[in-house]
Amino acid sequence: MGAKTLYDKLWDEHVVRVDDNGTALLYIDRQLVHEVTSPQAFEGLRLTGRQPWRTSANLAVPDHNVPTTEHERAAGIADPVARIQVAALGTNCATFGITEFGMGDHRQGIVHVIGPEQGFTLPGSTVVCGDSHTSTHGAFGALAFGIGTSEVEHVLATQCLIQRPSKTMLIRVNGALGPGVTAKDIVLAIIGEIGTAGGTGYVIEFGGDAIRALSMEGRMTVCNMTIEAGARAGLIAVDEKTIDYLRGRPYAPTGDLFERAAAHWRTLVSDEGAAFDRVVDLDAASIQPQVTWGTSPEMVLPIDGRVPDPDAEPDPVKAGGIRRALDYMGLTAGMPIVDIRPDKVFIGSCTNSRIEDLRAAAEVARGRKVSDRIKLAMVVPGSGLVKAQAEAEGLDRIFTEAGFEWREPGCSMCLAMNADRLEPGERCASTSNRNFEGRQGQGGRTHLVSPIMAVAAAVAGHFVDVRAL
Amino acid sequence: MEPFKNFTGVVAPLDRANVDTDAIIPKQFLKSIQRTGFGPYLFDELRYLDHGEPEMDCTNRPLNPTFMLNDPRYGQAEILLARENFGCGSSREHAPWALADFGFRVILAPSFADIFFNNCFKNGILPIVLASKVVDGLFEQATGAVPLRIAVDLSVQNLTLDDGTCIPFTVEAGSKHGLIEGLDDIGLTLKQVDAIRAYEERRRSDAPWVFIGA
Numbered sequence: 271m272g273a274k275t276l277y278d279k280l281w282d283e284h285v286v287r288v289d290d291n292g293t294a295l296l297y298i299d300r301q302l303v304h305e306v307t308s309p310q311a312f313e314g315l316r317l318t319g320r321q322p323w324r325t326s327a328n329l330a331v332p333d334h335n336v337p338t339t340e341h342e343r344a345a346g347i348a349d350p351v352a353r354i355q356v357a358a359l360g361t362n363c364a365t366f367g368i369t370e371f372g373m374g375d376h377r378q379g380i381v382h383v384i385g386p387e388q389g390f391t392l393p394g395s396t397v398v399c400g401d402s403h404t405s406t407h408g409a410f411g412a413l414a415f416g417i418g419t420s421e422v423e424h425v426l427a428t429q430c431l432i433q434r435p436s437k438t439m440l441i442r443v444n445g446a447l448g449p450g451v452t453a454k455d456i457v458l459a460i461i462g463e464i465g466t467a468g469g470t471g472y473v474i475e476f477g478g479d480a481i482r483a484l485s486m487e488g489r490m491t492v493c494n495m496t497i498e499a500g501a502r503a504g505l506i507a508v509d510e511k512t513i514d515y516l517r518g519r520p521y522a523p524t525g526d527l528f529e530r531a532a533a534h535w536r537t538l539v540s541d542e543g544a545a546f547d548r549v550v551d552l553d554a555a556s557i558q559p560q561v562t563w564g565t566s567p568e569m570v571l572p573i574d575g576r577v578p579d580p581d582a583e584p585d586p587v588k589a590g591g592i593r594r595a596l597d598y599m600g601l602t603a604g605m606p607i608v609d610i611r612p613d614k615v616f617i618g619s620c621t622n623s624r625i626e627d628l629r630a631a632a633e634v635a636r637g638r639k640v641s642d643r644i645k646l647a648m649v650v651p652g653s654g655l656v657k658a659q660a661e662a663e664g665l666d667r668i669f670t671e672a673g674f675e676w677r678e679p680g681c682s683m684c685l686a687m688n689a690d691r692l693e694p695g696e697r698c699a700s701t702s703n704r705n706f707e708g709r710q711g712q713g714g715r716t717h718l719v720s721p722i723m724a725v726a727a728a729v730a731g732h733f734v735d736v737r738a739l
Numbered sequence: 740m741e742p743f744k745n746f747t748g749v750v751a752p753l754d755r756a757n758v759d760t761d762a763i764i765p766k767q768f769l770k771s772i773q774r775t776g777f778g779p780y781l782f783d784e785l786r787y788l789d790h791g792e793p794e795m796d797c798t799n800r801p802l803n804p805t806f807m808l809n810d811p812r813y814g815q816a817e818i819l820l821a822r823e824n825f826g827c828g829s830s831r832e833h834a835p836w837a838l839a840d841f842g843f844r845v846i847l848a849p850s851f852a853d854i855f856f857n858n859c860f861k862n863g864i865l866p867i868v869l870a871s872k873v874v875d876g877l878f879e880q881a882t883g884a885v886p887l888r889i890a891v892d893l894s895v896q897n898l899t900l901d902d903g904t905c906i907p908f909t910v911e912a913g914s915k916h917g918l919i920e921g922l923d924d925i926g927l928t929l930k931q932v933d934a935i936r937a938y939e940e941r942r943r944s945d946a947p948w949v950f951i952g953a
């Protein structure tokens with residue numbers, strides 16, 4: 271056998287059979303389930319009289335619709351439609367024997383935060399979820415991708431999916447990041463470079479010194495936004511950081527079995543000389559703190575940049591896109607990014623709500639105050655366990671003293687399915703992953719940034735280079 | 740799933756790139772636990788001037804006159820013409836559910852987001868990738884005074900325009916077969932029970948850690 275990429279290894283290890291037409295039946299080790307994309311899948315099982323193939327392969331948690339205030343948590347979800355959906359997840363899990371971390375469980379949180387946190391996501395496994403940001407779990411050398419509801423039902427019923435192999439791309443981020451530049455800036459810079467459709471049809475492996483130097487949290491941030499580059503999945507090779515992170519996690523193996531697993535996990539790297547369909551090189555030192563200015567994650571600039579001018583864009587479809595984005599975002603061509611003033615600041619989402627994100631954000635917030643201009647600045651931890659850890663370290667007090675609200679875990683203002691949202695025309699500095707029109711509330715305007723850049727914007731009342739604070 | 744039948748339909752042109760699934764069906768409608776009834780809320784924020792909520796009666800809502808689906812020429816369209824990266828963003832299958840419920844059966848674009856592309860086939864919608872130049876030409880014709888009609892023949896993989904122009908397209912063999920036969924993927928996979936069990940046995944001995952505690 272020739273040299274294999276990490277993707278080839280993961281793929282080969284999970285092929286149950288190859289069909290005559292070239293599609294493969296791929297075995298799925300793990301499925302994460304949440305309230306929004308699962309009710310119709312469970313209903314499908316019910317209608318056909320089918321049972322889950324292996325109940326213990328699934329772990330469920332409500333996250334998209336859950337309230338983030340203590341009061342509403344205690345009183346029950348106010349929105350009746352959302353309440354029914356969250357209740358349906360509970361009923362479905364009980365009926366079919368699937369473990370659920372319900373709203374009252376201290377382990378509840380965003381599905382892509384709790385999977386790794388619980389050790390449910392393991393290197394070398396296939397992980398799916400009815401959610402596009404399943405790419406997050408690729409940080410562990412797992413083949414992880416988002417699927418639709420029909421496929422959720424397919425996995426529940428058969429523990430398999432019908433798949434075709436993807437092309438492979440290697441993105442190497444060489445050298446070292448400068449201070450104040452984070453994993454979020456790396457991935458935004460990559461999307462700026464290859465575009466939101468640049469990864470379509472590919473699985474992207476991230477490599478290079480700057481990726482190896484990232485913590486597991488940072489790696490998850492990078493893989494999380496692989497989907498924003500259009501790729502099916504993101505991957506990062508296993509190393510000792512991966513293995514150390516998993517030791518002692520509730521769903522990870524223990525004792526000898528852990529060591530046996532770890533020995534296998536260490537082989538989960540692309541072989542020397544393995545061929546990729548495309549290779550992209552980036553220089554880490556050249557990456558600056560990033561801010562998106564438009565309505566697609568590829569509309570991104572370094573903090574010292576100026577909003578583009580559609581008249582300078584030769585491609586008419588692109589120029590139209592810029593014009594529409596400027597109009598929607600309420601910005602003028604050529605204005606400096608640092609002159610943009612957010613109304614709200616949101617620190618959270620499956621991209622940036624882990625303990626390391628909160629530590630870094632708190633470090634910047636310590637001893638500072640949120641500007642009077644900011645209507646609301648909120649921190650929403652990714653899970654109950656992240657929240658507890660942050661409180662044990664006193665981070666909650668740093669945030670609240672600076673003027674941030676400290677909330678209960680969930681997706682919150684990342685997609686505004688619950689009460690946390692932007693009003694029409696409101697502008698937000700957000701650590702989430704999508705700046706699409708209306709993503710954080712109808713008419714809302716989103717600028718994607720790293721957690722420390724979000725705090726810097728909250729303190730200054732406008733976007734500012736965190737390194738200059 | 741209903742088998743996909745050849746048909747001739749009107750083309751509705753949606754001239755913007757990177758149309759995401761939240762534009763196709765906004766988040767508030769995802770609270771539904773049903774699979775049907777999303778058609779009236781398709782492109783809700785673009786289509787109506789007010790804010791849509793689940794279970795709202797749409798018959799008297801104020802329409803956005805500049806949105807193409809509100810143009811009587813395209814109200815009965817069955818073919819959607821789109822730009823790059825159509826269907827990007829979330830994995831919500833509510834997007835193809837809404838498109839199908841409205842009556843769309845074919846989507847033409849230079850590129851599609853991956854998960855959305857897959858989801859279409861599971862819901863009887865045929866997404867077709869065409870060269871950018873071809874798409875440009877179709878936009879020109881579709882925005883004329885007389886709407887463009889296209890005959891779609893999936894069996895021979897061909898589109899025929901009113902003026903007789905033929906545009907061949909490719910579709911992956913398995914997906915094509917699934918659409919034409921209206922197959923139930925789960926039923927098909929369950930015919931492979933023995934292969935799945937055999938694989939699982941092997942995996943249990945090779946990687947037992949996958950099966951413990953979870």
Ligand code: SF4
Pocket residue numbers: 333334380381382401403619620621680681684685702703
């Ligand atoms: S935090 Fe945002 S992106 Fe992540 S799963 Fe929740 S809604 Fe999706």
